[in-house]
Amino acid sequence: MVRFGLIGCGKHAQWAVMPAMKLAPSCTLVAVADPVQANLDSIEDPAVHRHREHREMLARTDLDAIYVATPADVHCAVTLDALRSGRHVLCEKPLGMDVAECRQMVDTARRHNRFLAVDFETRFIGAYRQARQWIIDGHIGTIRAVHINSFWDGHKTQGPLAERRHRFLDKTGCLDCGIHRIDLVRFFCGGGTWQDVQALGAWFGEKCTFPPHIAILARLTPGILVTVNASFAHTAYIKARHLHEAFVIIGEKGVIVLEGNPGNLVFRLVGDSRCDTAPLQEEGHDQVIPCVLEAFAAALVPGATPDPTLATGDDGLMAQIAVDAANQEAIRRGDASR
CATH class of the missing domain: 3.30.360.10 (Dihydrodipicolinate Reductase; domain 2)
Structure with a gap:
C-alpha cells in the first residue's frame, strides 16, 4: 500500500484526485496540504490529516509518495521539496511552467533516486x-x-x-x-x-x-x-x-x-x-486516474519495470x-x- 500525501486540494483535487484515491486499491490518502483553509475544510474524511503548509506535511514519517495537484506555477517548488524529502512524486500536468523547471525536477528525482511521474492520464x-x-x-x-x-x-x-x-x-x-x-x-x-x-x-x-x-x-x-x-x-x-x-x-x-x-x-x-x-x-477522471495511481504504485515495487503507459x-x-x-x-x- 502506497501512503500518499496530497499537496493542493482545490477543485481538481476535490472533484478528481481524492475520489480516484478511494478507487485505487494500492493507494491510501494519509494527509493533505493546502494554504486555503476552505479547501481543507471541504475534506470530509476525518482520517485524513490536514496541513496548511506542505513542508509541515513533508515532515511526517508516514508518507511514501506525494501527489502534486497545485496550480501549475508552483508544481516545481513543491515537487522539489517532496523529492528532497525522500518521497516519490506523481505530478499533475504540465510538469512545470517551462523547460528549465522540468529539467530541474527530472534532475532532482534522478539525483535523489526517486521516481517522478506526470499525470498524462489520456x-x-x-x-x-x-x-x-x-x-x-x-x-x-x-x-x-x-x-x-x-x-x-x-x-x-x-x-x-x-x-x-x-x-x-x-x-x-x-x-x-x-x-x-x-x-x-x-x-x-x-x-x-x-x-x-x-x-x-x-x-x-x-x-x-x-x-x-x-x-x-x-x-x-x-x-x-x-x-x-x-x-x-x-x-x-x-x-x-x-x-x-x-x-x-x-x-x-x-x-x-x-x-x-x-x-x-x-x-x-x-x-x-x-x-x-x-x-x-467517455472515461472521466474517476475512471482513469485510479489506473494512473495503480501504475505508479506498481512502479515503486523494488525491481519493477514501470508500465510504459505511465508517463515519467x-x-x-x-x-x-x-x-x-x-x-x-x-x-x-x-x-x-x-
Missing part, C-alpha cells in the same frame, strides 16, 4: 491504449506522420469558469490541455525527440499572453512529420457548444484514424494485416519542450488572425 483511456497496441503489433508498419486536432471552448469567455480560462491562457495557453495531445504523439510513436517546432497562433481579440488557438508543425525523431492543432477558441464566443477531435496516424503499411462525431468516436485501423475498430468511450518525468519534460517552442514561436510571429 494514455490510460482504453481506445488510446488499443491504438498503441495496434502500432506495437506492427499493423501499420513504421509511422511516418501523425496529425491531431483538439478543439473545444476552453470553458468559454463568459460564465462561471471564465476566470479559470483566463488563467490558463496567461500561464500556458490552450496547450494547457493540448499538452495531452502532444504527449500522445510520443506515446503512439514509442518516444522520440522534438525537432524543428514551428507554430502560428490566433488570439481572436482576447487579451492574453498565449494564443487561444495554435497550429503546430514539427518533426519527431526518427523521421515523423507531426501537426497538432489545439484550440480554446472553438465556440468559445457563442452560447452553443461543439467539440472536435481528430487523429490520423499514417504508417507505411496502414493507418489509424479517429472518426465520428462527439459522443460516437471510433478509432479505425486500416491495414493489410488487419482492419479493426475501437470505440472511444522525462515524458513530461519532452512534452514541455514542444509546448515552450510552439508558444514562443507563436508569440514571435504574432497574431495570425489579424
Whole structure:
C-alpha cells in the first residue's frame, strides 16, 4: 500500500484526485496540504490529516509518495521539496511552467533516486491504449506522420469558469490541455525527440499572453512529420457548444484514424494485416486516474519495470519542450488572425 500525501486540494483535487484515491486499491490518502483553509475544510474524511503548509506535511514519517495537484506555477517548488524529502512524486500536468523547471525536477528525482511521474492520464483511456497496441503489433508498419486536432471552448469567455480560462491562457495557453495531445504523439510513436517546432497562433481579440488557438508543425525523431492543432477558441464566443477531435496516424503499411462525431468516436485501423475498430468511450477522471495511481504504485515495487503507459518525468519534460517552442514561436510571429 502506497501512503500518499496530497499537496493542493482545490477543485481538481476535490472533484478528481481524492475520489480516484478511494478507487485505487494500492493507494491510501494519509494527509493533505493546502494554504486555503476552505479547501481543507471541504475534506470530509476525518482520517485524513490536514496541513496548511506542505513542508509541515513533508515532515511526517508516514508518507511514501506525494501527489502534486497545485496550480501549475508552483508544481516545481513543491515537487522539489517532496523529492528532497525522500518521497516519490506523481505530478499533475504540465510538469512545470517551462523547460528549465522540468529539467530541474527530472534532475532532482534522478539525483535523489526517486521516481517522478506526470499525470498524462489520456494514455490510460482504453481506445488510446488499443491504438498503441495496434502500432506495437506492427499493423501499420513504421509511422511516418501523425496529425491531431483538439478543439473545444476552453470553458468559454463568459460564465462561471471564465476566470479559470483566463488563467490558463496567461500561464500556458490552450496547450494547457493540448499538452495531452502532444504527449500522445510520443506515446503512439514509442518516444522520440522534438525537432524543428514551428507554430502560428490566433488570439481572436482576447487579451492574453498565449494564443487561444495554435497550429503546430514539427518533426519527431526518427523521421515523423507531426501537426497538432489545439484550440480554446472553438465556440468559445457563442452560447452553443461543439467539440472536435481528430487523429490520423499514417504508417507505411496502414493507418489509424479517429472518426465520428462527439459522443460516437471510433478509432479505425486500416491495414493489410488487419482492419479493426475501437470505440472511444467517455472515461472521466474517476475512471482513469485510479489506473494512473495503480501504475505508479506498481512502479515503486523494488525491481519493477514501470508500465510504459505511465508517463515519467522525462515524458513530461519532452512534452514541455514542444509546448515552450510552439508558444514562443507563436508569440514571435504574432497574431495570425489579424
